[in-house]
Amino acid sequence: MKKYTLLVCSLLTVLLVQSQSLQADIIIQNISIVDVANNKIVTQQTIVIQQDRIKAIGQINAIQKKFSAKLIIDGTGKFIMPSLWDMHVHFGGDTLIAENKLLLPLYTAMGISHVRDCAGDISDSVIAWKKAIQENKLQGPNIFTSGPKLEGIHSIWPGDLEIGDEAGLSKALDSLQKLQVDFVKITDNTLEPNLFLKSIQAARKRGWQVTGHIPATMTVATYANAGLSAIEHIGYLQRAASDKEDSITQLRAAGKINNKEAAVLYLNTFNKEVAIQKFKNLAANGTAVVPTINGSFKTTYLDQFDFTKDDYLRYLGPALKRTYAWRINRAANDNAEAIQFRHANFEAAASLLPILYKAGVTILAGTDAGYLNSFNYPGLGMHEELTMMVKYGLTPREALLCSVVNGPAFFGLQNDYGAVAEHKKADLIILNANPLVQIQNTRTIDGFIRNGKYLDRKNLDNLLQHVLKEISVLK
16 A cells, blocks of 8 residues: 555656646757857757747756757757848849749748848838738748938939938938838948938937948048948948058049049058058947958859859749849950959958958848849858858858847847847757858758747748749749
8 A cells, every 4th residue: 555655646746747847839959059159069958949039958857857848859960050140131123022022931941030131122012021020921031121222313223212412311211210111221323422421420310220332432431430330342341451542532532533443543552551450440430341242252253153053043033033134244244354353353352351350340241132133142142151251261150150149239139149048039040060160061951940930941941842833933
């Protein structure tokens, strides 16, 4: 009788412990955490996810005593890291809305949870997608958007807010406020330089981050000091890397040289010590840089590589691919001298990346992928950009920081994202290989935990198949 009583008590104790365990949604067992911030791998960890947050991390025995879950993932031999952020993409083409929408699942399939849309001419659609994704009604990355960018009168870019004076600027910013954009982008095609400066200041006064290209007739520091939050494209930093920046910008302002002649002068007056000092000033000012190296590499070297055979092209709509033609044709018209110059100019710009990084400038990983930008692929492009960042001087860990840490921090979201840690958002990618050893390993995606939902490799492949099916209808 006593033995029977002890047995019953033991069973009741087990049941009581089980009933008291906390119910979670997902438990990932025995996985290696990629600690990007500290450049290390933490092995044999078990991660508990509840709704869209990481509830707990620890050794498996301790976790099993506290938590239970319907979905348990075996992470043996795998690596887990924060999802990727692409900080410069484009949706656009007012007749290409359906093809642009098909880009959204490509980002998810490639482990990218957030993108920063840097202006196009379909802002209403982008904002509608943004809302639908937030409400889990549409599969795709969370979108931060600038809405239409600010430009001058008769800009070449479609869909801009064209301004010619301060009254027009105020009206344009009112319209962006109504759209509830996440930041403001300004470009330099026809916008008068002083109005460009006033646009930065007025947008910052309203509480926005402001990014953009830079007019050629003032120094980089002038725009940074005015409050520019980030410079899009590393090529603009060649100006600050010259020890003749002041005189060259004055020549451009006076109309005595054109952009091509200025570019030659900047290329021939590079001074590393000057560059370091100016870049340190940018860092102190809090001005970030989005290099977008991969897209520039592809258009620079169209004479050496045939990207038309890329397998990934099948995931893009036919009309969107046709927008590639203008850059391809422009490059095809270059003579041998022009080709040599574009190679040298690109290499000089790309070589600034480690100098910027060591000077303390915040680097944001962005692709410039989307319509118009030839062979610069939504989704895959971020993995190619990270590869290019390493090729041109960063370590794998430094390149990853530019995406998974600096991306969220740009929008003040560092408390929610940027690490596999308790209380952080559960936007995580599971890899089959260590990206700190080789950056190309970010492509070995085995699964994606997105907003607390698990997408295994089959689910991710199904997203790609869905895109192919929809594109076949467009054809």
